[in-house]
Amino acid sequence: MISQYEVLETNHMVEEENLDVRTITIGISLLDCIDSDLDSVNEKIYTKLTSVARDLVKVGSQIEREYGIPIVNKRVSVTPIALVGAAACKRPEDFVTIAHTLDKAAHQLGINFIGGYSALVSKGMTAAEENLIRSIPQALAETELVCASVNLASTRTGINMDAVRLMGEIVHETAVYTKEEDSLGCAKLVVFCNAPDDNPFMAGAFHGVTEADAIINVGVSGPGVVKTALESVRGESFEILCETIKKTAFKITRVGQLVAKEASKRLNIPFGIIDLSLAPTPAIGDSVADILELIGLERVGAPGTTAALALLNDQVKKGGIMASSYVGGLSGAFIPVSEDQGMIDAVQANALTLEKLEAMTCVCSVGLDMIAIPGASSADTISGIIADEMAIGMINQKTTAVRLIPVIGKDVGDSVELGGLLGTAPVQPVSAFGCSDFVNRGGRIPAPIHSFKN
Known part of the structure; x- marks a missing residue:
């Protein structure tokens, strides 16, 4: 239990010292959305996201009002899309359709960002993972709330230098795609070594495959x-x-x-x-x-x-x-x-x-x-x-x-x-x-x- 003294102290920290909860992030597994048909994948993704996270913004706002604690962001992270779309997406443009679906769902939910347009390639790249990576510049240019991340290295596997070289090109290409917005797309793209499966912060949040069907992480x-x-x-x-x-x-x-x-x-x-x-x-x-x-x-x-x-x-x-x-x-x-x-x-x-x-x-x-x-x-x-x-x-x-x-x-x-x-x-x-x-x-x-x- 939190004492009355702690409540008063918390109120002071909020009012005078910029204390806030930076984010409530719901991690959602999309593994059950995998399908060989691209339209079916997109439909399943949209349905699951708008169902599981439908009350996130409402509940976050309720907690803010009742406890007087600012919650700056309400976010969603999903299973790395390179895995979810692998069976259906045969080219980078196919993955971009999933980015549009994520963005549409995020707008419907009223959240700030959605993360998980991601690939985990620390040791090697499948064809699907390379296609997702190559789709990132277009995906970030054509969406507003989607965030992308790529894990390129780990202590266990080393550094995938082929992926590092490719990501240098992708970061630069993303900058060009979004140059009219001062290359803002790059602010929604991060590369990792040893990326955690349960990170609630953007742009690097994704829902790891070892996680439950849905989980709440707070930053x-x-x-x-x-x-x-x-x-x-x-x-x-x-x-x-x-x-x-x-x-x-x-x-x-x-x-x-x-x-x-x-x-x-x-x-x-x-x-x-x-x-x-x-x-x-x-x-x-x-x-x-x-x-x-x-x-x-x-x-x-x-x-x-x-x-x-x-x-x-x-x-x-x-x-x-x-x-x-x-x-x-x-x-x-x-x-x-x-x-x-x-x-x-x-x-x-x-x-x-x-x-x-x-x-x-x-x-x-x-x-x-x-x-x-x-x-x-x-x-x-x-x-x-x-x-x-x-x-x-x-x-x-x-x-x-x-x-x-x-x-x-x-x-x-x-x-x-x-x-x-x-x-x-x-x-x-x-x-x-x-x-x-x-x-x-x-x-x-x-x-x-x-x-x-x-």
Whole structure:
């Protein structure tokens, strides 16, 4: 039970410190929608989605009103569509019809996004998976709410460099397809190493094949709450700093646990996991970068940044895991440039570079996230950046991801307005030196030796 004191404390965090539940995401299995007839597949998908998730928005709004806790997004994730459509889809255009069906269902449900236009190709690609990947630029250009993801690598299997090379081309092609919207399609496309099956956050959410028929996963937020707590311990020891972060993460997670349990009961769908990630927004005071600077950095990107982020990430997990028995997803601290005003300011002050961000991804939850780069960047350069991030995840046995936005027509010094929670992205420079011979070798980078644990 949550005490009256906790209720009052939660209300203060909501009103003064930007606390929110970032998302309630229903994961829905579409394995029973598989059919060799494409029209039947689309009909089954639409029927199941609009049936299982029909009350998501209504229930989310009820919980918001009754508990006074903002729930920013209501979302759905589905079984990777490369699996669902494999029997019926013989060419990329066939998969695009499923993207339209997902988008139509999402609009009917009134949700914010639907994820799972995905393929899992860390070791190899089937013909269906390649067709889905090649359909992504068109699918994202012709839909509004569909998000796509591709898992390219894992600690167990290594890095599929053929898929990495292809995804460099696909990211660039998606940018061109959506150039009239400042290449917005790339903000809905992410590539992974070690992608989790139960991630509630977009653009990477999909419903893993090991999951139940339907499940509720909740993502909490709260950088503003952590920032406020740390203001009271300026200059204190690391011990006090760590204890403060843990206690605050516990409180934030308790809010998410409450919302998850209520949503599960009212929707009659089992509760899956709480994702503990600190997810920033463009709002002033709701920034992971601000937390790192309160820890003692003059500006994010300064020496000590990676250590400070490692500390923050670990203490958030330690505090949150005491508040819920079912923690999963990504869990930690996001560092998306465009969605975090402190990160934007650091980039514009030349304190934070792409290379430093890559170093920070060794210890944070995700990876190179929401980073705008020059539209003239080559597909091979994009593939090289992806390969570097996949290697970090593979070697460190953690999830890493890349969400790059090559903004067609823009260069270093420009910025791009992506709107809403996606924020504003300053265009960052990439290396002027090429890696074509490397990414075009073909084949797979083998798994590291510690993958063979069985």
